[in-house]
Structure formats: structure tokens, C-alpha cells
Amino acid sequence: MSWSILILLTVVAMQICIGEKPCVIWSTAGSVIQRGRSFQVFCVFKNTCEFHMEDSPSTEQEPILFNSTTLYLNVSNIAKDKTYCCECKNHPALDPCGLDISTGDPPDPPKNVSCIYKIDRNQSEVFCSWDRGRETNLKTDSDLWVTTLPGDKSHGPRSYTADGSASFNVSKSVQNISVWVQAKNKLATVNSRIFNYTLSDIAKPSTPVLGQPECLSQTCNIRVEQSMRTEHLEIQYKADQETWETLQTNSDMQMDSSVWSIGALEPFRLYHFKARSKFSTGLWSDWSTITSSWTEEEAPAKELDVWFTESESDTQSMRVYWKEANISISRGKIVEYIVGVDRSNTSLSADVKNYSISHCAKCEVTIWARNSKGLSPPAKIKTRRTTGNPPQGVRVTQSNNSVSIFWRTPETAASPSGYVVEWYPQGHRLEELRWLRLGSSNHHAVISDMKPLECYEGAVYDLQQDRSGSGTKFTAVAISESVPASGPVIQDKVDGNEVKLTWTELPRSERRGCITNYTFYLKNDSGNLRKFSEAASKRTHIISGLSPGVYTLWMSASTAKGEGPNSTKVKFFIQQETPLSSLLVCIVASAVVLLLLCLCQSSSVKQRFWEIFQCIMLDVVPDPANSKWAKECSQEKGKINLQLQLSNATETEEEEEEPILVDVEELPRQSDDTSALKLISSQPPPETSLKQDAEPTTLPYPLTTYIKSLSHDSDSSDQTHTSMDTNTTVDYISSHGPEILDEDGEDEEREEEFADVNFFPCQNIFMEPLEFGGKLTLDAVKIDCSNFFQNCDG
Template sequence: MRTMKFPWFVLTALLLLLQTCKGAKSCHIWSTAGNEVQITSTFRVYCAFNLECTPSMYSASGHSAPRPQTHQKHNSTTIYLDVVNVTEDCTFSCDCKGSNRNTGNKLDSCGLDIFAGFPPDRPTNVSCVYHISETSSAVVCSWASGRNTFIINDTKLRVRTFTHNATGELGSFVFPAKGSPTVRANFTVDGSVQVISVRANVTNKLGSAETPEVKYILRDIMMPPAPELHEVDCFSRNCSIKIKQSVPTHHLDINYKEENKEQWTPHPKSVLTNGSVLVQSLQPYRWYSFRARSRLTTGLWSDWSRTVSKWTQEEAPGCALDVWYAVDHNKIRVYWKKLDTSVAQGKILDYIITVYDRNYNIISTQTANSNNQSHLVQLCLNCHVTVSARNSRGRSPPGNITIHTVKAKATLVPVINNKNVAISWTQHVTAPLPLEYVVEWFAKYQKPKALRWLRMGQNSSHVVITDMEPFVCYEGAVYVFYSDNSVDRLEFTDINTDVSVPTSGPVVIEKVVGTTVNVTWLSMEEPGGCIIKYIIYLEKNNRFFASYNVSPSQRFWVLRDLTPADYRIWMSISTAKGEGPPGQKVNFFIQQDPPLALIITFSVLITLVGVLICVYQFSAVKERIWVYFQYCMPDIPDPANSKWAKDCLKEKAKVNLHHQISISTVSETEEDLVLVDIQELPRPPLLPQISLSSDSETATQPYPHITYIKCFSHDSDSSGQTHTSSLGTNETVDYISPHDTAGMSEEEEEDLPTFFPSHSFFPEQLDLGPKLTLDAVKIDGSDFFLQ
């Protein structure tokens, strides 16, 4: 049978089509060390081109852009590049330019990725644990992988299993392992297995490493699961913890620690009773944390359980307060130090301060807030003061002090060395023996005093104070208490461990009294150290006038005999480092005193006016004044010659004024003016006033007959006219009233009160209704003054 040959041109066409669809490469690239190389190694990269062109080679590392490299020519179609001491992953590529092949598509360049790394280290610290649980058990082995290889590793655990004492091998297994830098592998074993041997192996393209074979007896590496701690119930000195275990164990370990402490304390004899453990020997009012672990009869301890925490209950404070005192503005300020948590044994609610007299009779009992560390009580000598701290469970033992009469002794001279202050004193050879010493110190310019103190034994002779802050002035004393209840006080003052220039001046408060100015000031609490002096500056009319240096112990200064002018005053502070800036400037003014003669004259005039007013209250004086006053009175116009009277005369009808008040009513629409005769009276003698009465019409009148003007409007059925009549000498005089009431009786008219009271010189202002226009009216006004 003849075999048909496949046409060669068909094969060529198929190859060209496949190359066109696939995408042809212009070159081929490779490395003498492969794709994964060891760090710091040296190798060569080759590029072989498939057509004639101008070859080029590039390299890049990290995220940098490719850079052209200077390559070497191996032959007509191949170039190469030597790579020396590679330290990281990098990429190489080749390109072909200027190809003579006439193709429609540009050929792709070629590239190579190089991964740099290390061969694996031998694994270390191989350990295996046989975890026992309620449902299943498994062996977990772990080891340290060593340094990072930066390339892919293949890690495996090779295991062989044996019966008792490794007398026979049951099988060999390989298990994958994962993790870095600690690698783990786990597997299960049959119940007949009692011994295992393990080897860890790690391999990558740069090498491989393996651990020696390690054997384990399973009963020695058994580990139960961690216990579960549940409810915690605490008293003041013990706590009961409920514990749950999925696998029964024979050993239990309980640890505890206080809040903010790192060291755990093991609790001895942790016995599980009815699912609970009682942890004893605890302290009251502490925040305790607990954890537990368990172990079978053999094997390993379990992992630690989760931590549970709770407060123990409170107890009454078990220690007395450290109490001290200081005299503050004729009062005693009692100080105490807060109890340490270990002594307070609970949350302090308040402090009870009790004052006793010398016979221990209670004078007063007061309470201070739990945040306070001092309290003011009334000043008393040879009295006793106790201070107790109280929590929810009770009071502490009382801290006692006795307010003594202190004998002042010589001043101590402390020694400042390396920011510490050393104070020494000599034990005096006296009849009573010293029982103890108390050293107190406080910031001199702080109010109230932040008092600190330290009790010393009877054999002490010096103390080193380390907590004095820099740039603060301190003072204090050493108290010596003797067995006969007497006390000595050795003072020290103006101590600063460091000093600076003050940052500002005092606040000045001035009070001007005539030509004297009383100056006080408020000093800074922290002037930068101990004050050497205060300086007062005074300006007069914007010119420097004077300055005064004042002792640092003073808070008051008096400026005397200042002349009238505008003044300005301010102050500054000086320490051992120099004078500080001026404080706020205050303006004041000294006024010119008024002349003494003017003051005397004004005082005399006021006195005379007062005397005259008092004298005028006598009636005899009033009459005498009127005698001299009537000669000075001006003429008063006569109503008979007035314009109003002349107009009334021209009326055709004579109007008769008939006085019938009891039967008439005031007209609201009609008002007529009536002309009557008015006779001028002679000036009467100075006689007492005689009242007029309607009951004695025949009595002799004190004055001649006067015809008065009286106007009425009557509503009458017979006549609406207005009448005038002249009253007889025996008739009652009626006064003009613009508001006369229609229903008023004659008796009421006759008993009208006088216009002006007799005891007042000036009449009250009256509303007389419509006004009259008079041309010439003369009115006798003597009655005004006589009444």
C-alpha cells in the first residue's frame, strides 16, 4: 500500500498561522543559576535572538523602572550580562530593534524574574504535646523554622509510631506543616501507640535541612484542656471560685495577683471541692485576678485558663492616721496623711475630727470630706485632737495630737546639696528625755499651707528632705517632744533648692486718706524662689518721684504727707537672681483740702437757719414778726374797681341772690356773674380770732359788715334768674365756693373750715375752679398770718 506524504507547504503555512495567532517572541532569556538564586550570589543572564536586529538588555529591582544595561556579546545571536552580589528580587528583559523581517506584527520582547533568598536552616526546639480532650485526642508538634528564606519552602514532619518501649514499629507517616517562624503539624494516633519518633524536614530550591529524630512517650506528653473559671464570690480575706473541667484531672494550680502588679502568686493546696476552690490569705478591699491550670496523674500542665477578677470586701481601717497641726489665723488647722490602700482596707468615706479639753471632755466633733487632708478647728491650748478615717465597715484607730505651748529656740541653718536639703540639730542635755521629733516644711508663699511633715525617732539628729521643688521658697521647723509634755520648736526659713528671676510683680491695693496712702499688696505664690525685698515705685504727675525698699516679711506700707497731684504706684519683687518686671500700675489722686474759713462759715449759716426755724414755732414770735412784716406788704387791688364788676353793672336786669341752698340745685348749664358791694376793712388790731356761729346771730362781730360775692345757679320752676342781695349785719357770712353742692345745709355752710391751718405759715395749694380777672382789687391778708 502506498503511503501519501503530507505536502510540505501545507505544514509551513500551518506553522506560520500558529505563530501569528500565538504571538512570536523575538528572543529567548535564561539564567545560569535558574529563577531562584541565593542572596549575595553571582550569575550570568543570557539572551538569544531569533532574527537579525540591534539587541538590548534591561534590569529592574523592586518598584523601579527598567534601566538599560551594558551587555556583552556571546555570538552573532546571543548576548549576556554578569550579575554580581544580588540582594533582592529583580527582573531582566531583552529587546530587539531594527529588525529586517517584513512582518505585520511587532515581535514581543522576552523577560526573566529572579527570586533571591536563602536555603533553609535546620529546625530547632522541636516539641510535641499529646492533647487529651473529651471527644478526641491529637499530637501537635512545633518547631522554630529559623531565618526567613524569602522563597517558597516545603516543610514536612516525618513520624514513626511504636508499641511499648519502641519494640516494634507500627508505621511511618509524613504530615504537612505550616507557619512561620513557628511551624506546627498535628496528627492523630491509634490507641495502641505508646511511643512516637519525629523528624522535621524543610526544603526549597536552594537546599534542604532536617532535624535529628526525637522520641516521645505519649503518657509523658499528655496535656488536658485548660479549666474554665466561672463565678467568683469574695469575702474580705478569701474568694471562692467555681471551676469546670471537661476532662477529670488530679492536680489543680491556682494563681492570683493584685491590680497593677505583674508577679503572680501561687496558691498552695488548691483543692477542688464540689466544683469550687477556696483561695485564702487575701487582703481586704483589693482587686484580685485569678487563673488556673490542671494536670493528669502524669504528663504536662494544661494551658492557663482565662483570667477572672473581683474585689474583696472591706474591713475597718487597721491603722491610725499620721496627724499634725499648724496655727492658722487664730485657729488650728489639723493635717493628716491619707492611709495607704493596704491599711485603709476600704474606700474612705470621711474623716471624724474630735476636740477634747485637757481633761478629755469632748468640746466638738466635726466631719471632713474624704478628699480633704486638713481641717480648721477653734484655737485651744493643751487640748487634744483626734482624727479617724471611716469606711463602710467602721473607723480607724484615732490619730492623736496635743496642742502644746511651744518654746521657740534658735534658728536652724539647713545645708543644700544636690537638690536635697539636710537639716541637723543637737540633742539638748535636759532633764526630760526627748520622745520623738517632728520635722515640718511647707511652701512659704502658698495659701493655704501645703504642709508636709516627718516623724523621727528619739535618737535622731538629722533629716534629709528630698521632695522640695525647685524655684519654691520653703520654711519649716523641728519640734522636740519631751517626756514631761513640753515642746521645743527649732525654726528654719527661706530655703530654695533653685531660684530664678520673678516673672511678674505684686498686685497693689491703695487706700487714700487725705494726704496719706495706705498700700497693701498680694504677692505671687511662686515668685521663683525666696524674696529678698519688695520695691515700691511712685510717680508724681508722670515723673519719677520716689522708690522704697520693703522687707519681704511686710505686706503694708504707708505714704505720708503727699502734696495734691496725680500719682501712679507699682511694685516689683527681687530674688537672689535679680529684680523681676513691674506689676500692674495703679493711679490715684491727692485732692486740695477746702479752706478752713469756708467750712466754718458754712457751718455757722446752717446752725442759724436751724435756730430760726425752731424759734418761729412759738405764736408770740409769729405775732411780733407780723407787726414788722405788715409795713412791708404791698397794696392789694380792690375787687370793686375790677373789669368784672364794671361789666356786671351794665346788665339791664338786677339779679337777686336768694340764699336757698336746701331747696335749690346747682345748674349744670347756667353760670351768671353777679356784682356785689365789697367794703375795705381797716387793719384790725392784734386780737385773738373769734369764731362765727350760726347759733349766736346777735353776737358782736369782730369786723364791720362785708358784702361777699357768692354765685349760684338755680334750677327753678318759676324763674331761672340769678339774684343778688345784701346780707344784714346779723346774717351769717357765706364764702365763695366754685364747687358748692346743692344739697348742703346752712349749718354745714357755716361750719366750713378755714382755708389755712393755724400752725402752718404757708397755705396748701387749693383748686378754686375758674379764675377771676381783676383790674384793681385790695384784699386784707392779715388773717392769713394770724391764723
């Protein structure tokens, strides 16, 4: 090894002497090196100089001094291309010398060599392909080598340069071939193994060409064209979203062009077709281009799936729903729906899937679907729920992508004809009702088309022949729940020491499942926090018994997964309660007083009030003891002349007539020491009067010691009242006109005549002024007053 290095150094030195470069650079492995090898890079300089050596990308490795003119680097496990450079720093005019190292891998032997013998009417060729293997990072060429064996003679080998595939022509006399692939780059040359083929085994016909299918409602005819006659033909067909079905034909009598009929198809379906062929031996041809066609329509095969529900606001209003039938039932494009209610038919467009029926709680509804070929069988339903035993034990289990519902039939109930499970988003029954119809043997339903984060409710009904049965509801069902996305919006109304809270339901997109309850948080100005809870169905909450102060309130909604974020906080103030009733009383009393003061400024109003006051105060009478004639009576006993003054109702008080004199005789004392008044009149007493000498055992009226009279001349300004005992008799002398007084002393009978006389008639103050008849002055009355004040002593 040392001798070879010395020889190389000598050769390099000679080159330096000849060239203009200051140095020569070279590697012990050449310029193309397999990845992962180790080698050395040398730099030999022409003259002694301050030389330098580096690599790029740099490995920060210091070069090793071999001698006074030579440097070298040890390179280990090279992984990528690199560049090495040597230069003299003290001779910058001299160009540096450099070396580019390329790295890569030798090629892999080609694998999976496959050849196909393509036969066409005009030519035939062999097409071969193979797997090149891993990427080498170096340019790699591939050659296909072929040896043909026509009869018993061999021709070849011949190479065909290609990159992964190649084709070549062969004569019809060739029966067998041998092929292999050679791959090479600057590091190595490798060959695949040799593959031997019999051309008849790899023969492949050309791809068939399909014409446009011609279809009826259940049959399609399709034309297949081929360049050569084949023994086998395979046609595949399918409708949308279905799997391919295969029709294999016996092609012994097949010509180059033929028409094939495909039956047992569904009406009004888009079918797709493709075909391929094969010789008696060899490979199948490539699939033809897919061609498509619609089958014709037929009248719908089955009745619609119909259901109904009642309106929540009007029990007499129903809404009937029907499902859009799938294409296998509709057998065509539905152009309209016909709804019949009590022999009255209504035509609806094909976009409508429900119909509202008013005031028809027990109707029979019939629905048809129509396409271009006719009507579907009638679907009938009676909008009446039967009474009876609904499904029992309804329970719901939830998972991340479905809901399972279980139920059982009561033992005492008749076997139903089937069941219907209905479900809808909470609060959207009329808009988004869905249902599933099941047989009578089913007691379990799996619902997988519920939207995640949506709250559902529904019911299970048993069906009795053509009418719906009674049902059992289920509520609060959801899949993939989460906590609510936001809090409710609160409105507060303060009333005294309580606050009424109202809120609206969260939007559907923010509920994230079924709301289980609402939670309220109330904080006063002292920082004390109280917590309340309300059911999910409620929309109001009242907090009472609050003390005066400032309060802060917020709330949140919860699902089964937890409590959502808080709502916006609201503040309200509870004021100190005021004695509202006392305040109102004071306000009303003040208003009444002010009104009376204003009214009293009018003389006519004051007169009306005085008359009302006199009407009400019946017991307030003038005191005769203080009258003028009573005082004279105390000085002179005997007879006193009483003047009864009459006044005309139409005259004023100033125009009074002459007084009428009435003689009053003092009677002797009775046994009970009570004085009686004997009124003397110019008129004879009535026949019913009592005789003078009659002494009844009991007096018809209690006796009194004074006469009560309404007189303007009476001196009763002081309104002095005398107390009255149980034996007091009140004699009234009317001032309405002249009266006939009994001069024989039968005053008791006269008192009976005066008993029903109303001395103080109550009149409406808004009518005409009160008017009285003749007036009686006490000065005109002559009376025995010896015992007038007998009751005053007690």
C-alpha cells in the same frame, strides 16, 4: 564552558527561527537566584538589527557584544529582584523580550521544636511548634514529620504541612514519638534534627475553670472545676498592686470539682485569683482566667495620723489636719470623720481632711474615722506648742528627685517620743501642708514627693507624749530648679526726687524654684545704667536722690540656677523741684489780702478792726503837746478850766451833754523840779488821800508831764508820740463818767485809784459796739503846763 555556551546559542537561534520574538533572553543561573551570587544575562537576536539591552532597576552598566547577534551583561552580588529587557530599535513593531530574576535565600533548618501532649476527657492530641528562622524572601513550606512507636512497632513517617505549628491525634496506646520539621523553597530543602518524646513526660491537663469566690473579711472560698482528675493544683492570689502569692494543695483526694478556702486575707481588699493543675508527671496546665472579689469590711484598725498648725493671721485660730488612712488601716470605705473639741463633736464628710478651730489655743482635739463596721481608735492631739529646746543643727541637702533633712537633739533636752517633719509650698501652708511622723531614734528624713520646680519650706518638731513640741524651721528648698520663666510686673510711684517701686510675687508655675533675690536696672536719658538688688521677701524698693530727667527701669528675678528674663520696661520722669514753701506762703498771703480788701468794704467791719487796733496798741497815746489847751497854756499860766463831757451809752456822739467844769490848780515846784497837778473837785477826797503838805521821800508812781485821755475832741490826728523816761508818771482821766478829783492836790492817791482802770476795754468784734461814758475835752481842762514839755528837751 565554551561548548555549552555554543550549544545554548544554537538552541536559542533555532527558537528564534520558530517564534515571532526578535530575540531570546536567559541567565546562566536561572530565574531564581540566591542573594549575593554573580551571573550573566544573554540576549540573542534573530536578525542583525540595532539591538539594545537594559536592566531595571538600572545599574548603568553597558552590555557587552558577544558577536553580531548576541549581547550579555555581567551581574555581581545581586541583592534584589531585577528585570532585564532586549529590543530592536529599528524594528519597533517587534515585541521586546524580557527576563524577571527573583532573589532570596534558602531556608534555615527549623529550630526549637517543642511538643505537648494535651489530654482532655474526650480526646488527646500532640501539639508541636518550632522556630522557622530568618525570612528568605521566597515562599517557604514547612512539613512536620512524625513517627509513632505504639508498643514495639513503628508507624510512619507521616507529614503534616503547617507554618510554624501543627497538631495531630494519637491513640492512647502510643507511648513514644519522634518528630522533625522539613523546610523548603526553590533554592533548597532543609531538615531539623529529630526529637524523641515520651508522651507521659509532655502530658498537660486542660485548663481549670474557677467559680466566683465567696469572701468574708479575711477568708475567701473558691470553687475549681477540671475535666479530669489531676494530682496537683496550684492557686495564686493577690490584692491590687501586690505580688502573687501561691497556695499549693495535695490533690491525692481531689475530685473533678472541689472548693478551696484561702485565709489570712486583709479586710476590704479586692483580691484576684487564678489556678492551674498537673498530673503526677508532665507539664502544668495553662493558667485559668483570673476571677476577682472583695473581702468584707471591718472597723478601722488604728487611729488617724493627726497634725495641726496655727493661723498666721490669728494666733488663737488653729487648723487640725489628718491623713487619709491606707486601706490596710481603714479596713473599709470611710463614710465620715468625727472631730471632738471640748466634749463637742462635729461630723464631717469623708472628703474633708482638715478642720479649723477658733479661740482654742490650748484645746484637746479628738478625731475618729467611721466606716460601715464602726469607729477607729481615737486620735488625740493638744493644740499647744511646748516650750523647750527644739531640734538643733537642721540642714537640708537637695538632689534631682528628693530632699534629705538632718537634725540632732540638744544634749540638755529630754528624749522626745518622736519627731514630725512638715513641709508645704512656700506661702501655702494651710492649703497644702504635708508631714511625716518618725520615731525617737530617727534623726534623718528623706522626702521624695516634692514637686519639681516648686519652692518649699517647713520645720522639724520634737514630740512630747501627746502634745507637739517646739520646732526648727527650714526655708527655700526645691528640687530640679531652673531660672524663672518670666519677670515681675512693676508699678512705680514718683514722689519728688525718688521713685517707689512695688511688684507682686511671680506665679508658682513661673518661679521654677526658690526666688533668691530681685535685681533692678535703672537707666537715665544719658544712657548711664545703675543696678540695685533686693531680698526675695521684699515687695517694695525706694530709689532716692534722683536728678531731674527721664528714666527707664526694669527688673528680674533669680533662683539658685541664675537670673530670669527681664520684666516689661517702665519709664518715669523726675521734675525740677520748686520752692513749694514760698509758693504756699505767697498763695496764702494773697488770699488773706483779698479777704481783707473785701471785708474793708463794710463800715461795720472797719469799725471792729479799729477797735481791735486800739486794744492792741496800748502804748499809742495822743500827744498833749499838740493839743489846743496845751498851746494856750504856753501863753497863760495859772488855772485852766477843764470841761469833762459825759455821754450817755445809749446816745450818739452828736447828743452830748453840757461839759462839767473842773478846776485845776498849779502847784509849786517840787524839789525835783517836777510839776504836779492838783485836781479840784466838788467832792471831798477819800480818807486814804495824802495830805497836801506831805512830802514822801519816794513817789509811789513816776511823774509825767502830760495827761493821757481818750477824747474825741483832742487834736491828736498826727498821732505824735513823746518819748518817756523812767521817771515819767502817766495820769489818766477816765471818760466813763464824772470822777471826784482831789482839790487839795493829793493826786498821787488818786493815781492809785486809777491804776486798775482799763481805759481801753477789749471786746469781741462780733459782739455789740463798744460804748463809752461821758467825754472829756482837753479844752475844758485847766492845767499848769509850765513844765509840760520838760522831758522833750532831753
